[in-house]
Structure formats: C-alpha cells, structure tokens
Amino acid sequence: MSTRAPAKHEDISAELRKEIAAGKYGEEGRLPSDSKLMERFGVSRPTVAQAMRTLTIEGLVVRKTGSGTYARPPSQSSVPISTHRLALLMPHFGHTEIFQLIAGHLASLARHHEYSLVWGGSTLPQLDADTRLEHGDELCQQFIENRVDGVFFAPYEFVKGGYEANLRMVKRFRDAGIPVVLVDHDIVVYPERSEYDLVGVDNAGGGFSIGRHLIKLGCTRFVHVAKPLSASTVDARYTGLWTAVSQYGDAECFIKAERGEAGDPVFANKV
Known part of the structure; x- marks a missing residue:
C-alpha cells in the first residue's frame, strides 16, 4: 500500500503544533492572523481554516471571535x-x-x-x-x-x-x-x-414523526429520495415514514422510495 502524502493543511497544523510546543507565541499565545498564515504558507483561506480546526479539536488553540486565535496555556492543552x-x-x-x-x-x-x-x-x-x-x-x-x-x-x-x-x-x-x-x-x-x-439518533422515529405531520397537513403522495450508497439511517427513516403512512394515511395515500441524485434533472423528472 502506498503512503499518502500529507495534505497542505496537515503540513501547516504540524508546523504550528511544533511552534506552540516550543513556546514561540509567548505568554499571550496569540497566533498570526489567517491572512498572515495564508501569506506565509502560500495557501487559500479554507486551507488555513482547516489547519486551525485541527488544532482546535486537538485542544491546542482557541478561536476568539473578533480577537484572533490563541494557544491554550500548557495547563489547559497538555x-x-x-x-x-x-x-x-x-x-x-x-x-x-x-x-x-x-x-x-x-x-x-x-x-x-x-x-x-x-x-x-x-x-x-x-x-x-x-x-x-x-x-x-x-x-x-x-x-x-x-x-x-x-x-x-x-x-x-x-x-x-x-x-x-x-x-x-x-x-x-x-x-x-x-x-x-x-x-x-x-x-x-x-x-x-x-x-x-x-x-x-432515532431515525425511524424521526421518519414517523415527519410522515404523521405531513399527513395531518393533507399530503397524500410521498416519495422518499436518497443518494445511492446511503447509510442505514436512510432506510430507518423510510421505515418510519412508511409506518406513519400505513397507520394514519387513507386509501389515497401513496409512498415509494427512489435512489438517485436530486440535482440530476432526468432523475428529478422521473420522481
């Protein structure tokens, strides 16, 4: 199996991780702005944002709205x-x-x-x-x-x-x-x-609640659309919807399931 080359945002987070560990940002702990990091590493804003998100999840930095990004004190991050x-x-x-x-x-x-x-x-x-x-x-x-x-x-x-x-x-x-x-x-x-x-979450229960609500609003035709290869949660929601239609719907109610891309005009017309 070949070794995957690190993505650019991983390189950035790794470099900043080393600098934080070395105490480069002092007692205040304030890191350079996203714009400065974009300039330093030659990357886009989303790439910098992903790198900072990684460090945030790891507990190494905290993002303060309107103030900037700060390294957590060692007592909080280590x-x-x-x-x-x-x-x-x-x-x-x-x-x-x-x-x-x-x-x-x-x-x-x-x-x-x-x-x-x-x-x-x-x-x-x-x-x-x-x-x-x-x-x-x-x-x-x-x-x-x-x-x-x-x-x-x-x-x-x-x-x-x-x-x-x-x-x-x-x-x-x-x-x-x-x-x-x-x-x-x-x-x-x-x-x-x-x-x-x-x-x-209770996906079957969620599908049931949605179906019952729509029936109360007077809906009678139901098409459950999902992407191909969806997770089992999608089947659970459809089961809940089907159960609601079976229990609360009348003879006019109709339900079916379709798998496809909702943004595809051909598929949308078929549905």
Missing part, C-alpha cells in the same frame, strides 16, 4: 503522557458539519478526563473512492500500531466499496483488541444490528 488514548475515525469529517461538532465535543470531554485524542478523516470530498478507502485503511493501521485504547468510527457512506471497507476495518480493530463505538450509523443494513455499540 495531557499527561501516561493517559489513555482514544481515536476518531471519521472519513466524512471535513464535509459533514455534524461530525465536526461531535469531534469537538469528544475532544473537550477527552481533555476533561485527561485522555489524549488522535483523529483522522477525509477533508477532501472530491477524492475518488479508492483513494478515500485507502486513506481509511492507512489510518486504521496507524491506530492499531499506536495501540489506541478505543476508536470512535463513523462508517463510510456514499462510497462504492464502503460497506466492505467498514466491515474490514472494524474486524481489524476487534482482532487487535481495540473497542469500537460506531457514530451516527451502523455498518450493517437496517434493521440489522452489529455487535458494536452505536451512538446515534
């Missing part, structure tokens, strides 16, 4: 070497907002309980499937070699081969004796459940 290490494996981290919020809260809890946290995820949604899956396998191997004490894993979706990759990676963690907690959705098809703990 974690004793002897503590346990947890890992985040979130392939869709950079382009799914909810995963960024989840990761931020997990990082905060880890610091509070004196756990160190390492994380990995794709911030480039345009990577082809093979590259994204290869990156995930590399992160999986890194976490195993580093002997992390547990992994929070948000399984792949919308990627051909993702289902098999999810099964493969959790098996590798299990064989290595590393506990796994799934985030948002399971690695198996709904309504099946895997052996792993899962933290998510």
